Amino acid sequence: MVKAIRVHELGGPQPRAHEFLCRCIHRTSPEKVLKWEDVEIGELKEGEVRVKNKAVGVNFIDVYFRKGLYYKADTMPFTPGMEACGVVTAVGPGVIGRRVGDLVAYVGTPMGSYAEEQILPANKVVPVPPSIDPIVAASVLLKGMTAQVLLRQSFKVKPGNRVLVHAAAGGVGSLLCQWANALGATVIGTVSTKEKTAQAKDDGCHHVIVYTEEDVVARVTEITSDNGVDVVYDSVGKDTFQGSLACLKTRGYMVSFGQASGAIDPVPLSALAAKSLFLTRPALFQYTAAQDKLLEVAGEVFANVASGVLRVRVNHKYPLSHAAQAHADLENRKTSGSAVLIP
Numbered sequence: 153m154v155k156a157i158r159v160h161e162l163g164g165p166q167p168r169a170h171e172f173l174c175r176c177i178h179r180t181s182p183e184k185v186l187k188w189e190d191v192e193i194g195e196l197k198e199g200e201v202r203v204k205n206k207a208v209g210v211n212f213i214d215v216y217f218r219k220g221l222y223y224k225a226d227t228m229p230f231t232p233g234m235e236a237c238g239v240v241t242a243v244g245p246g247v248i249g250r251r252v253g254d255l256v257a258y259v260g261t262p263m264g265s266y267a268e269e270q271i272l273p274a275n276k277v278v279p280v281p282p283s284i285d286p287i288v289a290a291s292v293l294l295k296g297m298t299a300q301v302l303l304r305q306s307f308k309v310k311p312g313n314r315v316l317v318h319a320a321a322g323g324v325g326s327l328l329c330q331w332a333n334a335l336g337a338t339v340i341g342t343v344s345t346k347e348k349t350a351q352a353k354d355d356g357c358h359h360v361i362v363y364t365e366e367d368v369v370a371r372v373t374e375i376t377s378d379n380g381v382d383v384v385y386d387s388v389g390k391d392t393f394q395g396s397l398a399c400l401k402t403r404g405y406m407v408s409f410g411q412a413s414g415a416i417d418p419v420p421l422s423a424l425a426a427k428s429l430f431l432t433r434p435a436l437f438q439y440t441a442a443q444d445k446l447l448e449v450a451g452e453v454f455a456n457v458a459s460g461v462l463r464v465r466v467n468h469k470y471p472l473s474h475a476a477q478a479h480a481d482l483e484n485r486k487t488s489g490s491a492v493l494i495p
Contacts, residue, residue, distance in 0.1 A: 153190045155495075156267035157475045160229040161185060162220035164479075182476035185218055191231070193271055196244035201274045203256060207290035208265045208493040209235030210470075210478045211323070212387075212412055217263065218479065225263065232475075233265030237280060237290035247274045255280045257450075259294040260437050266475055268495045275443045278450040283458050291490035292327070292464045296453035298409065298436050299327040303335065304452075306434045307383045307405045311336025314381040316372060316399055318388045319412070320357055321348035321488045326465055328385055329355040334461045340375060342368055342392075344485055351465070351488060368392075372399040380404060390414035394423075402427045409434060465489025 164182040196202055214232045216223045225232075237257040240250055250256070256277040264270050280289045303309045315332045319325040320341025332339050333356025341357035343349055344364055352360045361371045372381060380401030386392055389411025396406055406429055408416065424431055440446040456462040468491035470478045481487050 154193055154268040155473070156189060156191045156231045156264075157233070157472065158187045158189045158191065158229045158231055159185055159218055159225070160187060162218065164218065164476075182218070182479045186232075186476040186479065187229075188473045191267065193267070193269060196242055196271060198244055198246045199274055200244040200271050201240050201247060201250050201256075201277060202242040202244075202269060202271050203236070203238040203258075203277070204241050204269045205236045205238035205265065205267065205290075205495050206286040207237050208233055208267075208472060208495065209259075209290045209294055210468075210475075210482060210491040210493060211235060211294055212410060212482065214266075215479055215483060231264040231266050233267070234261075234263055235259045235290060235294040236265035236270070237286040237293070238269075240277075241269070244274070250274050250277065255282075255286065255289075257289045257293045259297060260440075266472065266493065268472070276446075278447055281454050281458060284454055287466055287469070287492055287494075288457065288464045289454075291323075291466045291492045292457060292462070293450060293453060294436075295323045295327055295490065296457070296462065297440065297449050298324050299331055300449050300452055301434055301436055301439045302328065302385055302407055302409060303331050305439060306407050306432055309335045309337050309383070313337040313383065314340070314376055314379075314401075316340045316342070316381045316384045316396070317357075318342045318363075318384070318386045318392050318396070319344075320352040320355070320360065322387070323487075323490045324387060324409075325385075326351070326355050326489055327462055329357050330462055331456065332356065333358075334456075340372060340381065348488055355463075363392075369395050369398045376401075383407060385409065387411075388413050389416050393417075393419075397423060397429060400427060400429055403429070405430045405432070407432055407434065466492055468492070469494055 240254040258277045315337045341352040383405040384396040387410030391413035467489035472493040
């Protein structure tokens with residue numbers, strides 16, 4: 153038996169006012185939904201490894217699964233979590249290239265990283281360089297791989313590009329700003345409070361817009377001399393989508409990769425035709441389904457961390473048993489950078 157967080161019912165926390173009528177069923181508190189329990193993790197099968205987690209990443213997709221919004225677990229109850237770093241404690245039959253004692257990390261499926269230990273397919277874990285602390289690895293891999301797909305594959309950022317990053321002080325936003333700056337782009341970031349402005353600038357933003365106090369479209373128009381940006385990276389969704397389109401130059405790229413503020417309304421083609429815009433909604437795991445691509449993308453992330461291109465801000469650490477508090481802080485925008493759970 154090991155300890156893990158289990159979800160027996162969907163919900164929590166209190167919805168925002170504009171979501172209240174359609175989501176009253178989700179008023180259950182995170183504390184009620186996320187249970188700290190004993191679980192059996194089973195026996196190793198062929199091609200699997202057992203990993204004792206040292207640190208577990210917290211991501212907004214975990215909130216989506218907990219609420220049953222946009223993503224739903226295959227079974228109930230379930231253990232949430234899509235990212236962790238730990239030590240291999242046992243190797244199943246047929247496993248090649250992984251040994252007991254290896255430090256590894258993983259992202260994606262099978263979901264279940266909110267646990268002291270877990271069993272994983274050996275081809276889903278990636279080696280962690282000795283120079284990378286396990287807490288850093290657990291906090292950067294999913295967000296860093298997302299940033300790599302966004303900046304290097306969905307839209308290939310080049311020197312001289314103008315880039316708009318929403319939620320620039322968040323986990324993915326922080327990495328996007330640093331990496332885009334290193335690629336030679338002019339980076340414009342939006343943040344929710346003045347307190348987050350300093351971090352965004354330190355992470356490479358040339359211009360920071362406090363969207364609760366300033367008109368984002370007007371400021372982007374001013375900053376770009378009415379030319380617009382080459383690409384927008386938008387994880388906010390409903391509240392920012394139309395403004396993001398307005399910030400783009402002719403033939404600009406709208407990269408939507410999240411919807412923290414709610415589902416985006418249907419987009420008529422005419423909204424894109426006005427400036428011949430490109431719109432994409434990339435999903436990380438479509439880009440890393442093949443093991444060689446997984447290793448390539450993860451390797452680039454870890455290489456950039458090791459070289460100092462990416463500075464990982466692990467600003468929030470919680471005991472694994474306090475996952476509910478981590479979720480509440482994340483949803484209430486009390487976090488910046490990355491948050492991790494420590495088993």
